[in-house]
Amino acid sequence: MSHPHPELGTPPKLAKGALRVTPLGGLGEIGRNMTVFEYGGRLLIVDCGVLFPEEEQPGIDLILPDFTTIRDRLDDIEGIVLTHGHEDHIGGVPYLLRLKPDIPLIGSKLTLALIEAKLQEHRIRPYTLEVVEGQRERIGIFDCEFVAVNHSIPDALAVAIRTPAGMAVATGDFKMDQLPLDGRLTDLHAFARLSEEGIDLLLSDSTNAEVPGFVPPERDIQNVLRNVFANAQKRIIVASFASHVHRIQQILDTAHEYGRRVAFVGRSMVRNMGIARDLGYLKVPAGLVVDVKALDDLPDDEVVLVCTGSQGEPMAALSRMANRDHQIRIVQGDTVILASSLIPGNENAVYRVINGLSRWGANVVHKGNAKVHVSGHASAGELLYFYNICRPKNLMPVHGEWRHLRANAELGALTGVPKDHIVIAEDGVVVDLVDGKAKIVGKVQAGYVYVDGLSVGDVTETSLKDRRILGDEGIISVFLVVDSTSGKIVGGPHIQARGSGIDDSAFTAVVPKVEEALNKSAQDGVMEPHQLQQLIRRTVGKWVSDTYRRRPMILPVVVEV
Numbered sequence: 001m002s003h004p005h006p007e008l009g010t011p012p013k014l015a016k017g018a019l020r021v022t023p024l025g026g027l028g029e030i031g032r033n034m035t036v037f038e039y040g041g042r043l044l045i046v047d048c049g050v051l052f053p054e055e056e057q058p059g060i061d062l063i064l065p066d067f068t069t070i071r072d073r074l075d076d077i078e079g080i081v082l083t084h085g086h087e088d089h090i091g092g093v094p095y096l097l098r099l100k101p102d103i104p105l106i107g108s109k110l111t112l113a114l115i116e117a118k119l120q121e122h123r124i125r126p127y128t129l130e131v132v133e134g135q136r137e138r139i140g141i142f143d144c145e146f147v148a149v150n151h152s153i154p155d156a157l158a159v160a161i162r163t164p165a166g167m168a169v170a171t172g173d174f175k176m177d178q179l180p181l182d183g184r185l186t187d188l189h190a191f192a193r194l195s196e197e198g199i200d201l202l203l204s205d206s207t208n209a210e211v212p213g214f215v216p217p218e219r220d221i222q223n224v225l226r227n228v229f230a231n232a233q234k235r236i237i238v239a240s241f242a243s244h245v246h247r248i249q250q251i252l253d254t255a256h257e258y259g260r261r262v263a264f265v266g267r268s269m270v271r272n273m274g275i276a277r278d279l280g281y282l283k284v285p286a287g288l289v290v291d292v293k294a295l296d297d298l299p300d301d302e303v304v305l306v307c308t309g310s311q312g313e314p315m316a317a318l319s320r321m322a323n324r325d326h327q328i329r330i331v332q333g334d335t336v337i338l339a340s341s342l343i344p345g346n347e348n349a350v351y352r353v354i355n356g357l358s359r360w361g362a363n364v365v366h367k368g369n370a371k372v373h374v375s376g377h378a379s380a381g382e383l384l385y386f387y388n389i390c391r392p393k394n395l396m397p398v399h400g401e402w403r404h405l406r407a408n409a410e411l412g413a414l415t416g417v418p419k420d421h422i423v424i425a426e427d428g429v430v431v432d433l434v435d436g437k438a439k440i441v442g443k444v445q446a447g448y449v450y451v452d453g454l455s456v457g458d459v460t461e462t463s464l465k466d467r468r469i470l471g472d473e474g475i476i477s478v479f480l481v482v483d484s485t486s487g488k489i490v491g492g493p494h495i496q497a498r499g500s501g502i503d504d505s506a507f508t509a510v511v512p513k514v515e516e517a518l519n520k521s522a523q524d525g526v527m528e529p530h531q532l533q534q535l536i537r538r539t540v541g542k543w544v545s546d547t548y549r550r551r552p553m554i555l556p557v558v559v560e561v
Contacts, residue, residue, distance in 0.1 A: 011442025078140030083172025152376030166200030322356030332361030474499030
């Protein structure tokens, strides 16, 4: 198996007749999925998603793929193929279209409807091409065929990309539910047909590659939901992804069966479920869904609220309910259902929300104590089955953390893919398909781009480090006035602390040390304010570290008079 190396350099110019594949997100992480295909000087992008921040990224709203490598080649992009409508596959599209709004978007009906609604908020009217499974379209020089795959959102597609260099197949997210709620199976017949033609490079979903066996059918959840609804004494609050149409359908069906009314809470949930209902993907019995304000007139045992926040997102409705920061107040006897899995990295945030809800008396039903979620990603048994059908000449595991990618690679090897034809890459690693062989040829920039409010890319790793220090250790400010001629102190130092746990009166012990250091620097002729600030920072920092074993941020201010 080939794998990235830290010494990889800039990739060479693409050889004539070769296909280049550059993942800009989604490898080594769950989210931010984006892959650039290049042939003959033209580019085709598959997906453009976001990654949601973790605890060590305070204040960040979203994390985008790094567009640096394509920023100067926007005119070369033939289009963006969107495999399905989840945020980790479409959430970055508005930020890419800000650079060039007329890049065509290609996807299924529901996927395009979801991204169009999102783009409307960014005041972008996109060029779109709606496709269905079985359809074959020429997108510039790329010959694309779309294949139905089953996932946790309707209308998901895989895409086969034909070029003179060979055929690459990107699965998108998929599983092989044999009893899907919408009757739409992963089209194994189509994959077998592509296999007969010859799949030169298969980019395959890795998320559940470590999980043995097969994913249970989505419909297995129905009986568990019935049991929860039958035993719930008061309100039922369900947290789910705002795009998980199949799961919401089951909630609606169960609510209807038990005589409860449903209200959607949260802007994205209201918007997405409205789109799904209007397009016919969500079947809503008449009178079942009501405005959230109408719930005040209903008994608690006739109420179901469907909201976002199943991953512990701090600003989502469920987290705010847990923190008593929402108009909907959790009370003793309410039942809360977290109808999703835990995305790696979100565990602490989710359990914090569960504890908050439990504190107010809610009965919290989650994957850890009830079968209220099945995955949308193929497990190891399904992947083995899939590889035996596809028989790819080269395999590139995508969409997963390192452990998932490696597990997926092992599965491919078990089914007969030669180990030297299995490419384990990471974001930014460039893979060329030349003469039927995929190999790593270099690496391009593919770091995190942070969205903080209206700011995109302005927050750096250094900024986040400062935020973490402020959050963990606090800040100490030192104010000082010096004579610009002699360098002697004429005012201060005045020292104050915030969030460090150190009382201001304690700093009387370090003032003589600061004065001594500054007097010595004046004698040595060092009077430049920046140098004095550094001296103060070192002096106070050493004292705090020696005395309190802490490392707060130290902010010296030197004023010359």
